[in-house]
Amino acid sequence: MKRLCLFWGIFCMAFAAQPARAGSSGGGVEILDMAMLFDGKIGEQAADMAKMSKEGAADIHMVSFFLVPEGNPPFDKISLYEDKYRRLRDALGGADCKTGIILQATLGHGFELEVPHPFQKMISREDGREWRMKNIVCPLDENFIKYLRECVRRAAALKPAVMMVDDDFRALGGRNGCLCPLHLAKIKRDSGYDLTREQLKKHLAGNSELDRKISEAAMRAVSDSLIDLAKIIRAEIDAVDPSIPCYMCGSLEDMAHDGQIARELAGKGRESVLRIGNARYWNPKYRDLYLTSRALALQKAMARPDRVYAEIDTFPRNRYFTSARTLHAGLVVSVLEGASGAKYWPNRFPDYEPASGAEYKKVLAENRGMYDELCRLMKGAEPCGVADIMIAKPKDLRNYNWPLVKDPAFWTHITGVMGLPVSFVEISELDGPCFLRGSAAKALGDAQIKKILSLGCVLDGEAAVEICRRGMGGLIGVKAAPWDRSLKISRERFSEGMGKIAGVVCEPPSNPVKIEPLSDKTEVMSEFIHLPYTYGDKKFAERLAAASTYFENPLGGKVAVFASRPEGPNHLNESRKAQYAEILNRLAPGGIWYDGDAEAYLKNLKLKDGSELVVLANVGLDPITPLAFKSARKFSRAQMLGGDGAWRDAEFSQSADGKISVAGRAEIYMPVALRFFE
Ligand SMILES: [Zn+2]
Missing domain, CATH: 2.60.40.1180 (Golgi alpha-mannosidase II)
Known part of the structure; x- marks a missing residue:
């Protein structure tokens, strides 16, 4: 550690301050470009950064300080980064080009390092995860904290326009908590539970009241260890210059504490900025763009930062893995869910390979005006259509499988490829009609369900069964129960009152439920039928049960029920789209949708x-x-x-x-x- 200290004082006052707040003037977005500096190429990199700033491909160039400790005692990595950062600033000269510092891999990303460090390693609650958690440091190790304090202080002394803590600063995503001796001691200190890792694991899996209390204490210890370290990072920045903003780079599975971490890092009186995890990376299919917007909306609802930034990353940062357009489309749909910035890595990591990032930078520069304008228009804009509700319950040490982020809790994997209006709303902010799936319904209380039923909703079969189980079937107009699997459904047929699609049949659902209208006030929009032979004529059809219904309940809520799940060809077909449009016009009139059959x-x-x-x-x-x-x-x-x-x-x-x-x-x-x- 002594070696580090020698350099620290010298560089403290070597740099003039940059403007404290960059980018996003006029209500547009702020784009952060991430770069690793390479010896011998800093002149070219500076020229590229100045060009990007001029063209709008980035507002701040965040230089990677890849800090995970290596060696015993740790190598003086920071002095190498200081030197390159200083040379970059010299090369930029008077160019209108802001630079920042990203404290990358503070705890470690979990891959093999060239040399191990002497600090306490994170120990997952899960066995067999060691191969994914190599050399990740536990945030409670005092000697590591000393190492990090000095790194942060020396980085801040370079007077970057912005600092950011990268997304390895986490404890759940890919890790499932830290149950190392330091964390076990912290749990004992804070909550009085004196447990071994094995004992704690049993409590985390148990269902008694004590199990829950202990689980909460363990989760609190894990969250607090990161939050406290964030406070230390902020204090070190403040000791140098309190006007330097610090952003947080979060990840989906750590939203339980990332909002708080972002607030701690931001410092007093400054907006918290949280980049959430919604990158597309290597993803050879394209129809799931809805996942990009959903992931942003959901993490924003869980962490509630003042500003949320999208992840338009490109790992491993070349177009053999990620097309430039995925950055563009990802940023547009993120802005439409409230993102006011983005972080991206258009540059290669191992060495200077400028061609690899050219198209990424170009697509953002060419469309920069669009991002800014959409961002400005979002203020005061009201989404149209039927919303997918979000239950903003982050992952913790207990809810391990965490179903509430996946397709089975949502409808957007259907609406989001059919060109029907997509929107998301957090349950506590719901003020209009929504889609409700069974898995989401099960996570809600009776009062929340009643509110949904009064505002209007579209239910899948399992949600209808759940609502009937709770005695609220009268509000959905049907009795819903499991389907008798011995009864074969050949087709679903749209009813006479359905205009152009009346009498048309489509594929049967894979997962039907039985719904029965409670009175003739319930309109049957479609029915399940049985045909006497495969691809039989419709005239031989035998009616089995209602397949979808519409009902207006005494609370004023308009309720459509599907006796199926929104999945497969049963829901993705031309006639069903016409039915969705009809439902949309009844529940949320005035909307606009794409009128064609492309994805x-x-x-x-x-x-x-x-x-x-x-x-x-x-x-x-x-x-x-x-x-x-x-x-x-x-x-x-x-x-x-x-x-x-x-x-x-x-x-x-x-x-x-x-x-x-x-x-x-x-x-x-x-x-x-x-x-x-x-
Ligand atoms: Zn630990």
Whole structure:
């Protein structure tokens, strides 16, 4: 440790302060570019950063200080980073280009290091995880804290525009907690439970009241160990310069404490900034863009930072793994869920390979105006359509499988590829109709369910069964019960009152339930039928049961029930889409949706000036042209948003049946933003 101290004083006052708050002027986004500096290439890197700043591909260039301790005693890594950072600033000279520092791998990412360190390693609650947790430091180790204090102080002394703690600063994601001797001692100290790791593991898996209390104490100890270290990091920055902002880079499974960590790091009187985890990385399928927006909305609801930033990462930072358009589309859908910034790694890590990042930088620069304009428009905008509700319960040491982030708790894997309006709302903020799945219903209390039923909702079969089990079947208009599996469903047939789709049949569901209307006030929208032979004529059909219903309850809530799960061809077909549109018009009138059969993600928001914002992202391989929408509302004109942030009049028509056509072409992952005016 002494070796480190020698360098510290010398560099303390070597740098002039940069502006304390960069980017996002005028309510737009703030984009953070992450870079590792390479000896011999710093001049080229500085020129690239200055170009990126000028073109809008980044607002702050965050230089990686990869700090995980290595060696015994640890090598003086920080002096190497200090030197390169200083040379970068010299190379930038008077360029209008802000630089920051990302404290990367403070605790360690968990991969093999070249040399081990002498500190206490994190010990998971889970056995067999050691291969994923190599050399991760426990945040309670006093000697490590000394090491980190000095690193932070020396980094702050370089007067970066912003500092950020990278996302290895976590205890649950990929780790499942730390049950090392230091943490066990902390639990004993804080809560009085004197336990071995094996004993604690049993309590974490048990269901008694004592098990729950001990689990809470253990979770608190794990969270507090990170939060306390965040306070130490902030104190070290403050000791140098309290005006330096510090952001947090969080991860999905650590939202239990990442909001608090972001607030501690931000410092007094400054907005907390949390980058959440929603990158697409290497993902060779594209239709699941809804996961990117959902992950952001959900983590924002769990951590509630003042500002949330998207993760538009590219690991391992070249286009053999991640296309540039995935950054663009990911950022657009994130901004539409409230992101006001993004962090990305367009640069290679092992060495200087500038061609690998060129397209990433280009796509962001070309569309920078769009991100800023959408970000500004989001203030005061109201999402349209039926919302997917989010239960913002973060992962902890007990809820291990954590189902509430996956498709079975949501409907967006259907609406988000059918081009129906997607929106998310946290349950406590719900003020309109929503989709409700069985797995989500089971996690809610009776009062919450009653509220949902009064506001209007679309239920899947399992939610209907759960609501009936709780004695509220009268509010959904049907009695719901498990399906008798001996009864074979051949098809689902749309009912006579369903207009153009009346009599059309589609595939049967894989997971039906039995619903029975309670009275003729319940409209049957479709029925399950049995056919006497495969692909038999519809005229031989035998009716089995109602398959979907609509009911307006005494609380004023409009309730659609599906006796199925939203999955497979039973829900993804042309006639079902027409039924969804009908339900949308009844529950949330006035919405706009994509009127075609390509895979599309659509967001519809009502803007403060009364116009309707529609962002259509093509998530399939076939270009969409012209741009086809439908709405029960009448519009007179439309505008299209350019990548430069300017709105231009678009060629537009709307027919008497509500079909809208706009001249244009939506390529895969190149979202088109339109504004419709009455
Ligand atoms: Zn520990």
